[in-house]
Amino acid sequence: xxxxxxxxxxxxxxxSARAQVTVTFPAxxxxxxxxxxxxxxxxxxxxxxxxxxxxxxxPDSVVPLPNCLRGPTIQSITFDTMTGISILFDxxxxxxxxxxxxxxxxxxxxxxxxxxxxxxxxxxxxxxPPGDYHLTVTANTCTGKDSKDFTIxxx
Numbered sequence: 105x106x107x108x109x110x111x112x113x114x115x116x117x118x119x120s121a122r123a124q125v126t127v128t129f130p131a132x133x134x135x136x137x138x139x140x141x142x143x144x145x146x147x148x149x150x151x152x153x154x155x156x157x158x159x160x161x162x163p164d165s166v167v168p169l170p171n172c173l174r175g176p177t178i179q180s181i182t183f184d185t186m187t188g189i190s191i192l193f194d195x196x197x198x199x200x201x202x203x204x205x206x207x208x209x210x211x212x213x214x215x216x217x218x219x220x221x222x223x224x225x226x227x228x229x230x231x232x233p234p235g236d237y238h239l240t241v242t243a244n245t246c247t248g249k250d251s252k253d254f255t256i257x258x259x
Contacts, residue, residue: 168247169243169244169245169246169247170246170247171246171247171248172195172196172197172198172243172246172247172248173196173197173246174194174195174196174197174198175193175194175195175196175198175243175248175250176193176194176195176198176201176241176242176243176248176249176250177193177194177195177250178191178192178193178239178241178250178251178252179192179193179194180192181239181252181254183256187228187229187230187231188226188227188228188229189226189227189229189239190224190225190226191224191225191226191227191239191241192223192224193220193223193224193225193241193250194223195223195243195248197245197246198220198243198245198246198248199219199220199245200217200218200219200220200243200244200245201217201218201219201220201225201241201242201243201244202215202216202217202241202242202243202244203215203216203217203218203225203227203239203240203241203242204239204240204242205227205229205237205238205239206237206238206239206240207232207235207237208233208235208236208237210238213229213230213232213237214227214228214229217244232256233256234255234256234257234258235255235256236253236254236255237253237254237255237256238251238252238253239251239252239253239254
């Protein structure tokens with residue numbers, strides 16, 4: 105009877121044992137360029153709408169933006185009041201901008217998007233203490249961006 109119990113315990117122990125498996129990959133690139141292109145094409149095709157005439161609508165999210173013809177380039181930053189700045193920028197066919205203003209410890213002071221109607225844009229924020237700040241403007245209708253550091257001095 106003891107032998108039977110030991111045999112059952114041995115079988116249970118061996119049944120719960122784990123095996124180590126070694127997987128060997130062939131030399132060279134695992135994800136070949138062709139494979140990646142095929143995967144991307146399949147994904148785009150799955151997101152596309154095929155019309156009855158055979159044309160496809162590819163969603164905006166997968167179509168890269170063209171380069172901006174010029175800019176946006178921050179030319180100057182002026183303080184209107186303690187609660188806003190005016191930015192003079194240069195750009196050609198830049199119809200939308202995202203902006204990000206970082207504070208002295210790289211915290212986000214304000215961010216947003218706007219559609220400029222001239223080459224002067226105004227950004228509002230809460231009153232800022234003296235310190236160094238970093239402004240980035242990024243075109244969102246074409247590809248282009250610029251950054252500029254500025255300092256608010258103690259009065």
